[in-house]
Amino acid sequence: MTTVSVVVPTYNCADVLPRTIESVLAQTLSDLELIVVDDASTDETESVVSGYDDPRIRYVRHPTNRGGSAARNTGIANARGTYVAFLDADDEWYPRKLERQVDCLTSRGDEWVAAYCGFDRIRNGRLSGLRGLIATRVGGRENTRKEGGAELVADSLLLRGFSTGGMSTLVVERVVVDAMDGFDESFQRRQDWEFRTRLLKRGKLAYVDEILVRKHGSGKPSAETVERASLHFLDTFAADVATLEQRGHVVVGRHLFEVAVRHYADGNFRRGTSYLRRSHVTSVRQCLSLGFGLTLGVRTTLRRLARRTLRGASSIRPDPR
Known part of the structure; x- marks a missing residue:
């Protein structure tokens, strides 16, 4: 049996996929x-994969696009490893990533069923420096090195200083992934939040205190997409949310704040304000995040107005007389 099955879901990422594949092939384990x-890509993804002469690589293609959760489930169904590791098609691993995480899990008791690790995040754009400052220096690091099981479900639902950094940092025992029935394919976004929350109910999550993953910025979903995913997440774990709310924790308000910021960033100020009024703001980091979203929204709005002005000017033709 193979030690680790690495599942890489991809859709039209042929330009960056080689970086990802080569980081897996370079693993010390x-x-x-x-x-x-391949989730029905229309680019050169198949050619990129077939260009590698390594028997450890397998290529599976969906005939139609089904989304990231379905693609990961297809990978799990084809996996033969003791552990399953997930890697997004635009991220990359440092060479000792799998070795360090497998060593961590094999050195602990049976209750430790998964491990995550530290990561670098590569941000792009003119405001990337400000965004990085908000994310990493104000109110704590994005990844706070927490370990444990069911006791971390509250932190996961409350978005309270606990993040695994997405799926690219995770290694999970195959038997646990099977017991969880893989990923919930109704989630088009927030798959990592949903999977992590269920995982914590199955066993303990360990942390390897090393930066072993490099995450690259990718296209952002629309505010409407984030809104649907966040509300679906809250509905899926409604019982847990209700229990925490009864204990005096504000769960829904924290999630609505994230939705509000995303709407502001898209220039949807009226909808953003409607969510902000129902949200919960308690930290400096949240205030700075809100300011960042508003700044992006103003820029987006000004660009839209400029494009409309240019289109209007180009449609005015001079009088031939």
Whole structure:
């Protein structure tokens, strides 16, 4: 049996996929298989994968686009490893990533069923420096090195200083992934939040205190997409949310704040304000995040107005007389 099955879901990422694949092949733990699940890409993804002459690589293609959760489930169904690791198609691993995480899990008791690790985040754009400052220096690090099981469900639901940094940092025992029935395919976004919350109910999550993943910025979903995913997440864990709210914790308000900021960033000020009025703001970091969202929204609005002005000017033709 292979030690680790690496599942890489991809959709039209042929330009960055080589970086991802090569970071897997460079792992110091070589007893692995790499399953690339092509979610009906229309670019050169298949050619990129077939260009590697390595028997550890397998390519699986969906005939139609089904989303990231379905692609990960296809990878799990084809996996033969003791552990399953997930890697987004635009991220990359440092060479000792799998070795360090497998060593961590094999050195602990049976209740430790998964491990995550530290990561770098590469941010792009003119405001990336400000965004990075908000994310990493104000109110604590994005990844706070927490370990444990069911006791962390509250932190996961409350968005309270606990993040695994997405799926690219996770290694999970295959038997646990199977017991969880993989990913909930109704989630088009927030798959990592949903999976992490269920995982914590199955066993303990360990942390390897090293930066072993490099995450690259990618396209952002629309505010409407984030809104639907956040509300779906709250509905899925409604019982847990209700219990925490009864204990005096504000869960819904924290999630609505995230939705409000995303609407502001898209220039949807009226809808953003409607969510902000129902949200919960308690920290300096949240205030700065709100200011950042407003700044992006103003820029977005000004650009839209400029484009409309240019289109209007180009449609005015001079009088031939």
